[in-house]
Amino acid sequence: MKKTYQPTEAQIAAAKEKRAALCSATAPFKRIVEANRKAAFAGQAGADPATVAEILAGVPAKFRGCYTLNACLEVIYREQTGQTEFHTFNDWKAKGFIVRKGEKGFMLWSTPKTFTIDTKLVDEKGEPVKESVERFALAYVFHAGQVRPIEAPAEMVG
Secondary structure, three states, X not given: XXXXXXXXXXXXXXXXXXXXXXXXXXXXXXXXXXXXXXHHHHHHOOOOHHHHHHHOOOOOHHHOOOOOHHHHHHHHHHHHHOOOOEEOHHHHHHOOEEEOOOOOOEEEEEEXXXXXXXXEEEOOXXXXXEEEEEEEEEEEEEXXXXXXXOOOOHHHOO
């Protein structure tokens, strides 16, 4: 029988706080992403270069070509750290590396996930009403300076 995990109130509050922080961090990039996408579509539709340049006029050069909020965040993280290679914990592990103890990840939006939420309403049969919603969850990535190679156990060496 599958056990359903129920987060504590403190965990829910912490997750909401982190989500709100990422929302506010990515809010300024929404305009940039929209402008980059609009320019790309205009270019594909055969617009002249002057029109494309006009669309991109307000986009800083370092963000040109950023078509997602995560791409904009990655530009910022590269500037902050001087690193160019970022991967999730599991991706680093698959590459033969482990994240060093105590390292903090950089937040990004993950692929959309479907969650079932209890609406605290009751239907005509007296059963709780649940709603499925799709949300972008949080994901964490680490740069190459935060990892080290996985060492083989001593009994395997030799």
